[in-house]
Structure formats: C-alpha cells, structure tokens
Amino acid sequence: MKDNVLFQLIGEIRSCYPDKFGTPRQPGLVRSSWAKICIDRRWQPEHALSGLAEFSHVWVVFFFHKNEGDSKGAPRYHAKVHPPRMVGQKMGVFATRSPHRPNPIGLSLVKIESVEPDGVVVSGIDFVDGTPVLDLKPYLPEVESISGARAGWSEGLSESREAISIHWSKELLETLEGWESRSGHTHLRELIEETIRLDPRPNLYKGYEGQASPYRQCHAVRIFDGDVHFRFEDATHVVILECQVPFAGHGKSK
Ligand SMILES: C[S@@+](CC[C@H](N)C(=O)[O-])C[C@H]1O[C@@H](n2cnc3c(N)ncnc32)[C@H](O)[C@@H]1O
The missing domain is CATH 2.40.30.70 (YaeB-like)
Incomplete structure (x- = not known):
C-alpha cells in the first residue's frame, strides 16, 4: 500500500x-x-x-x-x-x-x-x-x-441557541440596514444573531460576565466585510457594541 x-x-x-x-x-x-x-x-x-x-x-x-x-x-x-x-x-x-x-x-x-x-x-x-x-x-x-x-x-451536549437574547441600539440597527442595502447581503441581523447565539467565545473567557476578569470580555466576529463587536452581559444576554462596516464609518452603540 x-x-x-x-x-x-x-x-x-x-x-x-x-x-x-x-x-x-x-x-x-x-x-x-x-x-x-x-x-x-x-x-x-x-x-x-x-x-x-x-x-x-x-x-x-x-x-x-x-x-x-x-x-x-x-x-x-x-x-x-x-x-x-x-x-x-x-x-x-x-x-x-x-x-x-x-x-x-x-x-x-x-x-x-x-x-x-x-x-x-x-x-x-x-x-x-x-x-x-x-x-x-x-x-x-x-x-x-x-x-x-x-x-x-x-449526546446531550448540543449547542445552546434559543436562550440568549441580543440587544441592539437603534443606531446600530440603522447601521445594519445601511450595510444590507449597500452590500446586497440579506438577513444580516438573523445571521449575526444566530452566529453569536452559538457563543463562539473560547471556554477560557466564559464565566466572568459582569465581574472583573483577567481576560478580554468584548469580542468581534467578522461577517462578510464587517466586524460586529459584542459582549456577554451574563450567560443569556448579549449587547452588540459596534458594527464596523465598509463605507459607513463605525456604527457605535450610544
Ligand atoms: C470543528 S470543525 C468541524 C468541521 C466539519 N463539520 C467536520 O467535521 O469536518 C469546524 C471548525 O473548523 C474551523 N474551520 C472551518 N474552515 C476551516 C479551514 N478551511 N481551515 C481551518 N479551520 C477551519 C472553524 O473554526 C469551524 O468552527
């Protein structure tokens, strides 16, 4: 062989x-x-x-x-x-x-x-x-x-999805809309939320929500040509902090 x-x-x-x-x-x-x-x-x-x-x-x-x-x-x-x-x-x-x-x-x-x-x-x-x-x-x-x-x-270790709620400010939702219409990518909110609900953070970073942590607590996922910054406030609440998308400046949550 x-x-x-x-x-x-x-x-x-x-x-x-x-x-x-x-x-x-x-x-x-x-x-x-x-x-x-x-x-x-x-x-x-x-x-x-x-x-x-x-x-x-x-x-x-x-x-x-x-x-x-x-x-x-x-x-x-x-x-x-x-x-x-x-x-x-x-x-x-x-x-x-x-x-x-x-x-x-x-x-x-x-x-x-x-x-x-x-x-x-x-x-x-x-x-x-x-x-x-x-x-x-x-x-x-x-x-x-x-x-x-x-x-x-x-078995029984399937990824959790539904329990996590995701908060967007009005400004960020507007940034997202602009990004969709300029890029032609549809369902971006759904895509971002489903992605973050899988909690992509490495295990090391988890469990410090709302407390002092030796590790970074803000993370960013890249989706197409944009960067979406988020933070887990606790195990089931996520806040979107910023959307860096091309040709739109940097949408930030106020
Ligand atoms: C755990 S692997 C499982 C993939 C596939 N379902 C399998 O079993 O072959 C999936 C992960 O691989 C990584 N990945 C995806 N594409 C990759 C690539 N081209 N090179 C290296 N890593 C990749 C991503 O981090 C993704 O979350």
Missing part, C-alpha cells in the same frame, strides 16, 4: 465567515449562513453539476487550510484532543470532529440553495472563506439518515 496519495482541488469556497473565530463548529447550526462553492472551470462545472439541483443537501469534502501548526510550524497532531463542548476532558481524535487530524479533511452536510453554472450556493455552513474543496457528493436520505443512531460523548 502506498503511504501518500495526491488529490486535486475542485474549487474554492466563498463564505460569509472570513475567520475561524465565529464560524460555527458544525454545519446546520446557523441556517442563514451563506457560502458559494465555486468549481474550477477545468472540471466543466456546467456539466459536472447537472442533476445536483434536484437534491436538497450536499456533502462537502474540504481541506482545513487554515489549521495552525505547532511552534515550529509543523502540523499539530495529538491522538487525544479536547473537544470544546467537553470542558477539560479528552477524546480520541477519531471520535471527534477536530480539524487537527492526520489528514486535515473536513466533511460537512449543507443545504443546497441554488445550483449555478459555476458553483453551488449553500446554507448552514461551517467553513471559512477561501476553503479549498476536494469533492461534493449528494446526500442520500434513504441510506444516510439513520433513526436511533447514537451520538457517543456528544
């Missing part, structure tokens, strides 16, 4: 998330998230994508190109890893969805919004802008939907 195989990229993803911070940890968590999977012309996307529009979901196989290496720049590999939802505990890497694995390959099931001649527009994503793509395969519910499947250590 050969040790190495060579794959060819089929294209690149344009995503509403420029950074890893804020990008959902799994697909399907932020329904209003957006990406276009652009297929390279040499694969003749106008032919290669025919028939896909009849499916509702597609598996995307991609390369974790933004994985950071260790202090010497070598790929990080640990046979046991800390899943963020399992505070302090370790699991075998093959029992997790960690991006740091022998082959840094990602697999996400996402919803097809439209199929265009040069690519596929999808929602419910968990990949960053610029992600290289290895393959697309249609989701086959008849064979892939398994009722009664077990979810191991992750």
Whole structure:
C-alpha cells in the first residue's frame, strides 16, 4: 500500500465567515449562513453539476487550510484532543470532529440553495472563506439518515441557541440596514444573531460576565466585510457594541 496519495482541488469556497473565530463548529447550526462553492472551470462545472439541483443537501469534502501548526510550524497532531463542548476532558481524535487530524479533511452536510453554472450556493455552513474543496457528493436520505443512531460523548451536549437574547441600539440597527442595502447581503441581523447565539467565545473567557476578569470580555466576529463587536452581559444576554462596516464609518452603540 502506498503511504501518500495526491488529490486535486475542485474549487474554492466563498463564505460569509472570513475567520475561524465565529464560524460555527458544525454545519446546520446557523441556517442563514451563506457560502458559494465555486468549481474550477477545468472540471466543466456546467456539466459536472447537472442533476445536483434536484437534491436538497450536499456533502462537502474540504481541506482545513487554515489549521495552525505547532511552534515550529509543523502540523499539530495529538491522538487525544479536547473537544470544546467537553470542558477539560479528552477524546480520541477519531471520535471527534477536530480539524487537527492526520489528514486535515473536513466533511460537512449543507443545504443546497441554488445550483449555478459555476458553483453551488449553500446554507448552514461551517467553513471559512477561501476553503479549498476536494469533492461534493449528494446526500442520500434513504441510506444516510439513520433513526436511533447514537451520538457517543456528544449526546446531550448540543449547542445552546434559543436562550440568549441580543440587544441592539437603534443606531446600530440603522447601521445594519445601511450595510444590507449597500452590500446586497440579506438577513444580516438573523445571521449575526444566530452566529453569536452559538457563543463562539473560547471556554477560557466564559464565566466572568459582569465581574472583573483577567481576560478580554468584548469580542468581534467578522461577517462578510464587517466586524460586529459584542459582549456577554451574563450567560443569556448579549449587547452588540459596534458594527464596523465598509463605507459607513463605525456604527457605535450610544
Ligand atoms: C470543528 S470543525 C468541524 C468541521 C466539519 N463539520 C467536520 O467535521 O469536518 C469546524 C471548525 O473548523 C474551523 N474551520 C472551518 N474552515 C476551516 C479551514 N478551511 N481551515 C481551518 N479551520 C477551519 C472553524 O473554526 C469551524 O468552527
């Protein structure tokens, strides 16, 4: 058996998330998230994508190109890893969805919004802008939907979403409206709120809400070409502090 195989990229993803911070940890968590999977012309996307529009979901196989290496720049590999939802505990890497694995390959099931001649527009994503793509395969519910499947250590640890309320000032809502109309991006409020409700903060920063903290308590997620600054007032209340969006100055909460 050969040790190495060579794959060819089929294209690149344009995503509403420029950074890893804020990008959902799994697909399907932020329904209003957006990406276009652009297929390279040499694969003749106008032919290669025919028939896909009849499916509702597609598996995307991609390369974790933004994985950071260790202090010497070598790929990080640990046979046991800390899943963020399992505070302090370790699991075998093959029992997790960690991006740091022998082959840094990602697999996400996402919803097809439209199929265009040069690519596929999808929602419910968990990949960053610029992600290289290895393959697309249609989701086959008849064979892939398994009722009664077990979810191991992750059972009952699903991400909380609904309980967090998000406060916007009137000024910031106006900034958001201007951003939407200038950029043509729709549902930005929904996208921002769904993203923040997943609480993207690293575990280290949590638990100090409303008290003195050794860590920064204001964070910013980048969405498309804007920066949205927020603070958790307590575990269930978030305040949007600022929206830095192109051509609009810096909208700040008064
Ligand atoms: C925990 S991984 C799980 C991804 C996928 N569902 C899987 O199991 O293959 C998802 C996280 O990977 C990170 N990520 C997304 N795209 C990436 C890329 N191109 N390179 C490195 N990290 C990426 C983001 O921080 C995202 O929250």
